[in-house]
Amino acid sequence: MSNNTTEIGTVKSAIAIAKDGSRLKAVKLRKQNGLFEVLWTKSSEAGDLDWKAFELECSLAAESTEREKSSDGKMVVAGFDSAGVVFYRVDFPTVSEKEIAAMIKLQAESRLPLPAEQMQIAWRADQAQNGKVPVTIAAARKEQLLKFVENVRGFVPEKILLDCEAIVKTWRTFFSKDGRDAVVVSMTTKNTQVCLAQNGKLSNAVVLDTGTEDLSQATQDTLILRDPLLTDQTETIDRFVQDIRSVLELFGYAGPTDLPVFVLSDDSEAHEVVVSSLKSAGLNVRAAFPQIEKLDARTRLHPADIYEYRVPIGLALTAIDGDKDRLNIFEQLYLSPSEAKSKSRLDSTKAAFAVAAVMLVLLVIVAYAVDVAGTGAIEKRLEDAGLGSAIKQLTERQKLIKSVASQRPDLLDLLNQIHTSLLFSANLDFQTDLDKGTIPEELMQQFEENKAPLSQRATVSVEQAGTKWLITNRLKKYSIRKEGSRLKIYDTTANAGITLDKLDFKMGRPVSITAQTRNAEEMYKFQKSLLAIKGITDVKIQNPDMDKKTKKLKFTMNFHYKSFTQKKKGTSR
Amino acid sequence: MRGLNQREKRTMKFGVACAVAIIGFAIVTNHLGKWKAARSTTTEIVKTLDAINVKETERARLMSIVPVFEMPKKEEVQKFLFRDKFNEQLKKAGIKSEPLQILPASASKSPVAGYGLLRLKCSAKCRFGQALDLLADLKDNPYLAGIEEFKMECDQKKRQDVKLDITVSTFVKK
Numbered sequence: 022m023s024n025n026t027t028e029i030g031t032v033k034s035a036i037a038i039a040k041d042g043s044r045l046k047a048v049k050l051r052k053q054n055g056l057f058e059v060l061w062t063k064s065s066e067a068g069d070l071d072w073k074a075f076e077l078e079c080s081l082a083a084e085s086t087e088r089e090k091s092s093d094g095k096m097v098v099a100g101f102d103s104a105g106v107v108f109y110r111v112d113f114p115t116v117s118e119k120e121i122a123a124m125i126k127l128q129a130e131s132r133l134p135l136p137a138e139q140m141q142i143a144w145r146a147d148q149a150q151n152g153k154v155p156v157t158i159a160a161a162r163k164e165q166l167l168k169f170v171e172n173v174r175g176f177v178p179e180k181i182l183l184d185c186e187a188i189v190k191t192w193r194t195f196f197s198k199d200g201r202d203a204v205v206v207s208m209t210t211k212n213t214q215v216c217l218a219q220n221g222k223l224s225n226a227v228v229l230d231t232g233t234e235d236l237s238q239a240t241q242d243t244l245i246l247r248d249p250l251l252t253d254q255t256e257t258i259d260r261f262v263q264d265i266r267s268v269l270e271l272f273g274y275a276g277p278t279d280l281p282v283f284v285l286s287d288d289s290e291a292h293e294v295v296v297s298s299l300k301s302a303g304l305n306v307r308a309a310f311p312q313i314e315k316l317d318a319r320t321r322l323h324p325a326d327i328y329e330y331r332v333p334i335g336l337a338l339t340a341i342d343g344d345k346d347r348l349n350i351f352e353q354l355y356l357s358p359s360e361a362k363s364k365s366r367l368d369s370t371k372a373a374f375a376v377a378a379v380m381l382v383l384l385v386i387v388a389y390a391v392d393v394a395g396t397g398a399i400e401k402r403l404e405d406a407g408l409g410s411a412i413k414q415l416t417e418r419q420k421l422i423k424s425v426a427s428q429r430p431d432l433l434d435l436l437n438q439i440h441t442s443l444l445f446s447a448n449l450d451f452q453t454d455l456d457k458g459t460i461p462e463e464l465m466q467q468f469e470e471n472k473a474p475l476s477q478r479a480t481v482s483v484e485q486a487g488t489k490w491l492i493t494n495r496l497k498k499y500s501i502r503k504e505g506s507r508l509k510i511y512d513t514t515a516n517a518g519i520t521l522d523k524l525d526f527k528m529g530r531p532v533s534i535t536a537q538t539r540n541a542e543e544m545y546k547f548q549k550s551l552l553a554i555k556g557i558t559d560v561k562i563q564n565p566d567m568d569k570k571t572k573k574l575k576f577t578m579n580f581h582y583k584s585f586t587q588k589k590k591g592t593s594r
Numbered sequence: 595m596r597g598l599n600q601r602e603k604r605t606m607k608f609g610v611a612c613a614v615a616i617i618g619f620a621i622v623t624n625h626l627g628k629w630k631a632a633r634s635t636t637t638e639i640v641k642t643l644d645a646i647n648v649k650e651t652e653r654a655r656l657m658s659i660v661p662v663f664e665m666p667k668k669e670e671v672q673k674f675l676f677r678d679k680f681n682e683q684l685k686k687a688g689i690k691s692e693p694l695q696i697l698p699a700s701a702s703k704s705p706v707a708g709y710g711l712l713r714l715k716c717s718a719k720c721r722f723g724q725a726l727d728l729l730a731d732l733k734d735n736p737y738l739a740g741i742e743e744f745k746m747e748c749d750q751k752k753r754q755d756v757k758l759d760i761t762v763s764t765f766v767k768k
Contacts, residue, residue, distance in 0.1 A: 389629050396632040399639055415646045418665055421765060424706050426659040428740035433729040520753070526744040
C-alpha cells in the first residue's frame, strides 16, 4: 500500500468496487488523522454487471490507474461475492500453524463438495480458547475465482477481498460502537448475507436468496390486507425468519441465545418488518444504522449513502487498514501489482547483481577482518606465550640442520657400496634364523632367484647379532646387513678383482677413484656395478693403462655422487 | 529564504558524492595497507611454522644424517669446540694426525646467511679400518657441518695403510 505523508499526517486512500445485488458499486475512501472521507461514489445501472464498462466509467483502466497511483498514493480493491464461498468453522488442538495447515488440508479433502484440486481454500486461526484453536476456513471453486480474476484484471486491483469480510468491517466501523461478537445481516434487493462476527472478525457467512425486493412485496401485502391475523407474518417473511434460525443453528447457536443480531438498515420499511419479525421469533435483533461521527465533516454524505455503499466502503476500509489476517482466497491465483513488482524486482538481473555485489563486499570485509584480526591474535598469543624468540631460534636451528644435511655425504656408505654390490633385499623375517647360524630355506630360494644359488655347504656367521651376518659359499662371500626395515644382501666379492688405490672426494667436484685390475673386462664390470649404485651417475673411465711390470690395468674413474659433487650456485669452494 | 534550484541541487549532490568518494578512498586505502601488512605477516608466520613443523619422514631423514647438532657460536669459541671434538674423534679411531690446520671462516662459502663456514684440515697416516671408523663416528660431532674434502690413498706395499687427507667444516656465528 502506498502512503502519502504530508505535514498534517499520513493520508491513505483506496478505491473499492464490489457487486452489490444487481449493481456494481464503487467508492473512493480516504483516511486522514483517523477520520474517513468519501471522495466519490459510483454505481452502475441496475442489472448492469459489466466490470470492464464500469472500470471505464470509474476511469480505472490500467494505464490511468498506474498514473493516478503514482500521483495519488491510492490503491484499488475488488470485492468478491461470497455467495459462491462456503465457510467452515472447525476447532483444532493448540498446535503450530504448519500442523494446522496440514490438518486443514485433510479436513478440506473430506468436507469439500468437489475434489481438492478444483477448490481453493483460505483459512484463519483465531485466538485459542480452552486448549482449542477455532479456525475459519473459506472454500470456493477455483474456476469461479479465476473467472472473477479475469473480470477485474483490467483495473489491476491491489487486493481482492471477500465482500462478507467487508460487511463485518463496515458494521464495526460505521454501524456499531463496540461490537465484536454478533450476527450481521446485510440485505440487498436480491439476497441477504448473514455474517457471524467473532472477536470483530468474520468467522462464518451464509447467503440467503431472499432480498429486500421479496420482503417489500410481502410487506406491501400485509399492509393491503390489514388483517390483524395475517399481519403477523406473510409466508415469505415466515420463510425468511426460518432461514435465519437455520443459519444461527449452522453457526452453533441452536437454542435461545443472547448473541445480538444486527440488521444493517437504512431505516426502510422492509428492514423494520424484518427486525420486528425476527424479534417476534424470539431473537435478540436490532437494526443498526450508519453513524457518521467517523466521517470527515467536509464529506457531504448522507447516512443512507453509507448504507448504500457499505460493501465497497468495507472493502476500502480493509485495504486502508492493511488487515493482514484477511481470508485471502485468491492468494495463489492473483498476484497484485505491488507483489508482482517486488517479485520482479527480486527476479531481476539488477537485483541479482546488487545481491552479488553486496555479497562480494561482505566477503571482502570478512576476509579483511579475519586476516587482520587473525594475524594480530596469533602474534599476540605467541608474544604472550613468550614464544617469539624461541620460534626464531627453532627456525634458525632447523635451517642450519637442513643445510648440514645437504652437505654431509655418507662417505662410509659410499665406500661400502664401491667395495660391494647389492644383490637383493629381503624382509626382516630371517633375522632370528640368521642369529642362530642357519640359512632359512626361503632365503636360499631368494638367492637362487637372484642368480646366486647357495650350496648346501654354505655357512653363516654372525658378525653383529641382529644387524650383520656373513654367508660364505665356496669362494663367494655375501654380507647381510639390516638397513632400516629391510635386510640387504651384498656380494662382497663382486668387485673382488679390483684393488682400490685412491679415493678423492671434494665438494663440488666429481669423485675420483684410482684402482687396478687384471683386465679390461673387470674394469667394465666395476663401472657397471658403480652405475647400479643409487646416487652415482656419469661414471667415466680415464687413463686406463696396463702396467708392464705388474701386468695390471691401472685406471681412474670419475663420477658424480648425489648432489655433493655438483657445483653449487652462490658458493665457491 | 530562497530554496535551491535544480542546478544548485545537482551541484550539491555532486559535491557530496565527491566528498564521500574522497573520504571512502582515504579509508579504503588505509585499510588496504593494513590488510596487505596483515597478509604478509600471516605468510611469514606460515612459512616459519612450515620450517619448524617438518613431516615425520623428513624429520627421520634429517635425524639419520644429523643425529646431534649444537647451535654455532662465535668463531673464537666455535673453532676450539670443533677442533677439540674432532681431535677426540681422531683419537677414538686411533688416528695420529699431523697438527690440525684451522682455515679461517669465510662468509662467502656459507650456504646460510648470518653464518660463516670454518674449515679444519687434517692429514694423517692410518689403517684403512681406522679411516672407516673415523667416517662412522663423524656424524656424532655436534659441531660438524660437512665433509668438504676426503682423500684416501693406499700404500702400494702395505695395502691396509692409507694416507688420509680430510677437511671438515663447521658453522660459526657472524
